[in-house]
Amino acid sequence: MTPYNANEKAIQILLLGGFGQVGYELQRALAPLGNITTLTRDSHKELCGDLCEREALAFTVRQLTPDIIVNAAGFTGVDLAETEPEQAAAVNTIAARVLAAEAKLSNALLVYYSTDYVFGGDGDRSYLEDDPKRPLNVYGRTKLEGEQAIKESGCRHLILRTSWVYASRRNNFMRTILDLATRRENLQIINDQFGAPTGAELIANTTFLALRQCLAEEQKEGLYHLAASGETTWFNYAQYIVRAARQAGWPIRLQDDAIEPVPSKAFPTPAKRPHNSRLDTTRLEETFGVRMPDWRDGVDRALNEIFSRATPQEEG
Secondary structure (H helix, E strand, C coil), X not given: CCCXXXXXXXXXXXXXXXXXXXXXXXXXXXXXXXXXXXXXCCCCCCCCCCCXXXXXXXXXXXXXXXCEEEECCCCCCCCXXXXXXXXXXXXXXXXXXXXXXXXXXXCCEEEEEEEHHHCCCXXXXXXXXXXXXXXXXXXXXXXXXXXXXXXXXXXXXXXXXXXXXXCCCCCCHHHHHHHHHHHCCCEEEXXXXXXXXXXXXXXXXXXXXXXXXXXXXXXXXXXXXXXXXXXXXXXXXXXXXXXXXXXXXXXXXXXHHHEEEECHHHCCCCCCCCCECCECCHHHHHHHCCCCCEHHHHHHHHHHHHHXXXXXXXXX
């Protein structure tokens, strides 16, 4: 890999969605690469971070002329997307098309985060990048269309599909279970959906490693699966969280045997979820020389961060 030259012009990075789960970690992880301009939907008027404002978004890219555009923003409300498909498409698909067009014009490298929901969730093996796509819901469809728009643009790109994302901050399954476990005496958790909880920290760190190599070797750009190794179900994941919280001394009301495994049909939702969210990360690992850690490693780190930062009452 080509070493960095301190005398070379600093790389300019535009980070969109910088205060979401992944975006927050990207601000830290990408800092060694160059100068980061972080924009959100509420950023000042001169520079637009709102993915729904197409013209302003394109203008912003042209003003900043970044070497790398990292789009960590997205319409992630899976059930809400069923009733607001146009809004989901505006953020997940149309904005991706706008950014891809601007990246093509300036030869910038575009990073886009996608999802296991582009697949239909059939079978029991991990999905490969090129397996047939059959999204079951609007969210998955709009993310897939975002991928396709980027590829069709011909721009330089790094598309990273991930799954079951969590972090110690903001709302996610981990935080919800911690909250419920201090207030409820029993819970029912789905036990027929399989995947690997993947931490925002792991996603951000791997993005940095991949980008650093792509800057030196453009042939490594493309589409990859990025997920922790191993697998679990939401039920087993919840059990793991509750046991860790109890060991850390949190006032857990919920006993392990009070968590009941149930099938997906016990909780009908507007958006259908895939049975199988396993992602094969072989291509990523072999291309970039990395090894994805077991899902429990990242969960332990995130939980320890939560436990060391605040009491349950303060977290709530």
